[in-house]
Each structure stands twice: as structure tokens, then as C-alpha cells.
Amino acid sequence: MNTLRFGSAAVHRLRTALWPITQTSVAAGLAWYITHDVLHHRQPFFAPISAVVCMSATNVLRSRRAVQMIVGVTLGIVMGAAVHGLHGSVSIAMGLAVFVSLCVALLLGRGFIAQGLMFVNQTAVSAVLVLAFTPSGEIVAERLFDAFVGGGLALVFAILLFPADPRVMLRNARSAVLTGVHDTLIEVARMAENREPVAPEWPLSVFERMHNEVGGLIEARETADLVVRRTPRWWGARKTIRTVNQQSARLGMLVSGVLHVARAVTWRLNGPVPEPLRVALAELAAGTALADEDPAAASEHVAAARSEAVKMQESAQNRSQAVLADIVYACTEDLQRVIEVPSR
Numbered sequence: 001m002n003t004l005r006f007g008s009a010a011v012h013r014l015r016t017a018l019w020p021i022t023q024t025s026v027a028a029g030l031a032w033y034i035t036h037d038v039l040h041h042r043q044p045f046f047a048p049i050s051a052v053v054c055m056s057a058t059n060v061l062r063s064r065r066a067v068q069m070i071v072g073v074t075l076g077i078v079m080g081a082a083v084h085g086l087h088g089s090v091s092i093a094m095g096l097a098v099f100v101s102l103c104v105a106l107l108l109g110r111g112f113i114a115q116g117l118m119f120v121n122q123t124a125v126s127a128v129l130v131l132a133f134t135p136s137g138e139i140v141a142e143r144l145f146d147a148f149v150g151g152g153l154a155l156v157f158a159i160l161l162f163p164a165d166p167r168v169m170l171r172n173a174r175s176a177v178l179t180g181v182h183d184t185l186i187e188v189a190r191m192a193e194n195r196e197p198v199a200p201e202w203p204l205s206v207f208e209r210m211h212n213e214v215g216g217l218i219e220a221r222e223t224a225d226l227v228v229r230r231t232p233r234w235w236g237a238r239k240t241i242r243t244v245n246q247q248s249a250r251l252g253m254l255v256s257g258v259l260h261v262a263r264a265v266t267w268r269l270n271g272p273v274p275e276p277l278r279v280a281l282a283e284l285a286a287g288t289a290l291a292d293e294d295p296a297a298a299s300e301h302v303a304a305a306r307s308e309a310v311k312m313q314e315s316a317q318n319r320s321q322a323v324l325a326d327i328v329y330a331c332t333e334d335l336q337r338v339i340e341v342p343s344r
Contacts, residue, residue, distance in 0.1 A: 017057045024055040027157050031150040041142045043133070046073065046126075050150025053122070055157060060169070060219050062158035063226055068118040070151035074144060075108070076101050076126025081140045084131055094131055101127040163231040166224035166241045170248055171292075173213075173220035177251045178288050178338075180213045181258050185285035188262045192273045192281065198266045206262060210255050217252070221245050254334040257327055258284075264324045274315070280308035280328050284335065291339045298339045306332040 028048040035044035050073065054066040079101040087093035105123040113119050126147075130140065158164075184206055191198060224245050228238045265273065265281070287301035309332055312325035 020055070020059045021057050023059075023157055023162055024052055024057065027051040027055055027150075027153045031146075031153050035142075035146050035149055039145075041146060044142065044146045046129075046143045046146035047150040050147050051153050052150075053118075054151055054154035059158070059162070059164040060223050061226070062164070062223075063155055063230060064112055064115070064222075065118050066151045066154040066158060068113055068116070069122050069154075070147060071113055072105065072119040072122030073126045073147035073151070075105060076123040077130050077140055077144055077147070079104060079123065080127035080130030083127070094128065097127040097131055098124050159231050163227050163234065164223055166227045166234060166237070167244075169220040170224050170241070170244055173217040174248055174251060174338075175292065177210075177213045177217050177255065178291055180210050181251075181255060182285050182288040184210065184258055184262055185281055185288065188265050189278060189281040189285060192265050192278050203263065203266070207259065210259060214252055214255055217248060221248055248338075250334050250337045254331060254338060257331040257334060260327050261324070261331060264320075264327070274312060274321075276308040276311040276315070277324070277328065280305045280312070280332075283308065284328075284331060287335055287339070291335070295339050299336065302332050302336045302339065305335075 028051045031047035031051045032044065035041045035047040041047075050069055054069050055062055056065075080097050083093050083097040083100060087096065101124045102120060105120045109119055130143065187202075187206075224241050228234045228241045234241070261281070265277065283301045283305035287298045287305065290298035290301065306329060309325055309329035312328060313322065316322040316325055
């Protein structure tokens with residue numbers, strides 16, 4: 001069963017990425033054709049490498065990666081050529097080129113250029129490649145042009161020809177987060193109902209999963225914002241996409257609340273778990289499962305969970321119980337806000 005599930009998940013991942021992979025392959029081939037067959041550059045490896053690095057197997061943040069890569073490669077080639085001119089291609093020059101490139105990249109990196117490691121890494125890698133292939137003035141110019149060709153093709157693919165659909169990206173990322181929240185609530189409710197001991201690795205696995213899902217949502221939001229600002233065909237959807245984008249941020253607050261609830265409930269397994277809490281967990285899980293498919297039914301489950309949270313607040317006998325009740329209530333508010341603006 002596990003083998004079948006793993007195989008099915010792998011096939012799904014490949015099927016989802018097949019179109020972006022195809023685009024990347026075409027862009028790499030075009031980059032090589034332009035620089036090698038049309039322009040007759042010697043060893044124009046920077047062109048297809050640039051296209052592949054920018055586009056990869058995902059359509060997330062392609063335009064940002066392209067700009068970061070172009071700037072990083074340009075800076076790295078200049079740094080590598082400068083070090084080569086002073087020290088040649090000896091071993092100490094290689095280390096010096098990396099050191100200087102990384103330092104300069106960190107000093108110059110600002111704004112979205114510095115986000116992630118693309119800009120910094122490409123600066124150092126490009127400096128290394130320049131030294132490895134003993135540059136001349138002509139070769140350095142060719143490699144700079146090759147980098148612009150590969151990165152430029154990535155921008156054309158990402159912005160003009162095949163821009164990511166921001167609605168689909170937000171919907172998929174939102175769905176993944178909601179699924180993670182639902183599964184966590186179901187697991188916590190089951191442990192509370194059956195008084196099951198918590199496995200030592202369970203909290204860490206839950207945190208890692210939710211962290212990854214929220215990270216995917218953040219990237220999807222950033223990509224959607226870039227698309228509606230830079231892609232002509234999506235300019236008309238700016239207001240709608242930005243509204244959904246902003247509302248999706250509520251999911252992060254919901255995740256934080258659910259993780260707090262999970263932690264508090266698992267701590268209480270050695271003592272009594274109030275019935276309103278168990279009911280609230282079940283209602284929140286049901287509401288999360290229906291958030292996009294049936295908003296009206298989901299809202300009914302949220303209202304039921306909110307009612308149980310109020311009971312918890314009224315019957316709280318100490319500060320910890322009152323805090324837990326407030327967190328559960330906050331989860332109902334966050335989930336309701338998520339339901340009100342579905343990503344469609």
C-alpha cells in the first residue's frame with residue numbers, strides 16, 4: 001500500500017511539472033541554437049544553463065529568478081575576469097574569486113535581487129566558471145551575452161508566452177495548506193478522543209509539513225503578485241488577484257493557531273480533555289475540508305466550532321484553559337475569513 005501511494009504521488013508530481021519541464025527544455029534548446037548555431041559562439045554553455053536555472057521544473061518565481069540570475073552571472077563574470085587578470089588561474093585565484101564574488105554580492109544585493117540564494121550563488125559560480133575556462137576579452141563578452149540570451153528567453157517564456165496562471169497557483173497552494181490543517185485537526189481530535197499517547201516525532205513532522213505548505217503559499221502569493229504586475233494578459237485581474245492574495249495571508253494565521261491548539265491538546269492528554277474542545281476540533285476539521293467546495297456548509301461548521309469555543313471560555317477555570325479557548329475562537333475567525341474569499 002505504501003509503495004502504491006508513493007508511486008502515485010511521484011506520478012502526480014511529474015504530471016504536474018511536465019508542462020514547466022517542457023518549457024524549460026525548449027528554452028534551453030533555443031538558447032543553445034541561438035548562441036551556438038546562429039551566433040557561432042565557442043562553448044556557449046552559459047546560455048542553456050541560464051535558461052534551465054531560471055525556469056527549472058516549476059513556474060513559481062521564474063521572472064524573479066531570471067533577473068537575479070542575469071545580474072548575478074554578469075557580476076560573477078566581471079569578478080572572475082578581474083581576478084584572472086591579476087592572478088591567473090592558479091588555485092589561490094579560484095578561492096580568491098569565490099571570496100570576492102560572495103562578498104561583493106552580499107554588499108550589493110538589495111530588494112528582490114537579494115531574496116533567496118540565486119543571486120549570491122550565481123555570482124560565485126559564474127566567477128568559478130570564468131576562471132576554469134581561462135578567459136580572454138572576447139570570451140568574457142560572449143559569456144555575458146550568452147547569459148543574457150538564456151535569462152532573456154526565461155523572461156520571455158515567464159512573462160509573455162507562458163505566464164503562470166495566478167488563480168491556479170493560489171488555489172493549489174491554498175488547497176495544500178487547508179489539507180495540512182485538516183489532517184492536523186483530525187489527528188489531534190483522534191488523539192483527544194482515544195486518549196492516545198503522542199509519538200515523539202509527531203510534533204516535528206506536523207511543524208515541518210505545515211512550514212513547507214505555508215512556504216509554498218508564500219511563493220505562490222509572490223508569483224501571483226509578479227504576474228499581475230508584469231504580464232499584460234493578467235493586468236485586468238490585478239484587483240481580484242491581489243484581494244485573494246491578501247486574504248490568503250489569513251491561512252498563515254490559521255496555521256499558527258491550529259499548531260498552538262495541537263500543542264495544547266497533546267499536553268492535556270494526561271488529564272481531562274473537555275468535550276467542547278473535542279467537538280470544536282471536529283467542527284473545525286469539517287469546515288476546513290469544505291472551505292472551497294461548499295463555503296455555506298463550511299461556515300455552518302465554523303459557527304458550531306465558535307459556539308463550542310464560547311462554552312470553553314465561559315467554563316474556563318484557570319488561565320491556561322482561557323488561553324486555549326481564545327486560541328480556538330481565533331481559529332474559527334481565521335477560518336471564516338478564509339472561507340469568505342475562496343481562491344477560484
